[in-house]
Amino acid sequence: DQQVKQNSPSLSVQEGRISILNCDYTNSMFDYFLWYKKYPAEGPTFLISISSIKDKNEDGRFTVFLNKSAKHLSLHIVPSQPGDSAVYFCAASRNYGGSQGNLIFGKGTKLSVKP
Amino acid sequence: EPEVTQTPSHQVTQMGQEVILRCVPISNHLYFYWYRQILGQKVEFLVSFYNNEISEKSEIFDDQFSVERPDGSNFTLKIRSTKLEDSAMYFCASRERLLNEKLFFGSGTQLSVL
Numbered sequence: 001d002q003q004v005k006q007n008s009p010s011l012s013v014q015e016g017r018i019s020i021l022n023c024d025y026t027n028s029m030f031d032y033f034l035w036y037k038k039y040p041a042e043g044p045t046f047l048i049s050i051s052s053i054k055d056k057n058e059d060g061r062f063t064v065f066l067n068k069s070a071k072h073l074s075l076h077i078v079p080s081q082p083g084d085s086a087v088y089f090c091a092a093s094r095n096y097g098g099s100q101g102n103l104i105f106g107k108g109t110k111l112s113v114k115p
Numbered sequence: 116e117p118e119v120t121q122t123p124s125h126q127v128t129q130m131g132q133e134v135i136l137r138c139v140p141i142s143n144h145l146y147f148y149w150y151r152q153i154l155g156q157k158v159e160f161l162v163s164f165y166n167n168e169i170s171e172k173s174e175i176f177d178d179q180f181s182v183e184r185p186d187g188s189n190f191t192l193k194i195r196s197t198k199l200e201d202s203a204m205y206f207c208a209s210r211e212r213l214l215n216e217k218l219f220f221g222s223g224t225q226l227s228v229l
Contacts, residue, residue, distance in 0.1 A: 041222070041223075043119070043220035043221050043222045043223050044158065044206070044220045049217065089157075102148065102163055102171060103150075103158075103160065103218055104160065105157050105158040105159070106157060107156065107157040108157065108158075
């Protein structure tokens with residue numbers, strides 16, 4: 001049961017251009033969405049998050065957009081840099097209503113930023 | 116920045132053996148988690164732990180698995196009798212409080228069951 005889906009296993013972008021990573025979810029009870037970045041042999045590193053009461057959150061080069069009606073979120077990185085090359089995981093959680101806020105992860109999208 | 120520490124980074128064991136994976140969460144954090152990632156697959160939730168007891172666990176976390184916080188700093192995952200399919204990267208994570216959405220992950224223990 002894939003509650004969080006990242007349908008693109010990989011994405012290749014030229015340095016300086018925009019990277020757009022997409023994520024879909026099925027559980028309407030999710031109220032927090034997060035993006036994590038993961039380098040090989042390291043644990044996931046928190047990147048940016050968004051609450052379900054918002055539709056956009058921005059942090060420097062990273063912006064996350066949430067479309068609740070479509071159950072879709074996206075991560076925009078602009079401008080993309082070679083150091084952004086990593087696997088990006090979308091994750092969702094339900095922090096209210098008695099849940100323990102466990103993260104449900106997508107399968108990840110491997111981003112390659114070419115110099 | 117404070118970090119979650121996991122040891123060992125790699126563990127090789129024979130099928131049927133017991134393994135203990137160790138984690139030191141961030142000191143002021145109250146919620147602790149174990150996740151795993153089988154090669155090529157997504158990161159999967161195993162168990163959450165709060166106030167010295169399991170608060171939630173997944174289907175993966177069967178009777179072969181147990182967690183413990185033996186003292187004020189360590190958080191361990193024990194697999195009693197390892198199977199080949201337990202081979203994975205195991206991540207420990209911690210969170211300061213429930214309504215802080217950010218989980219901090221350790222760098223993982225790569226478990227190989229032969």
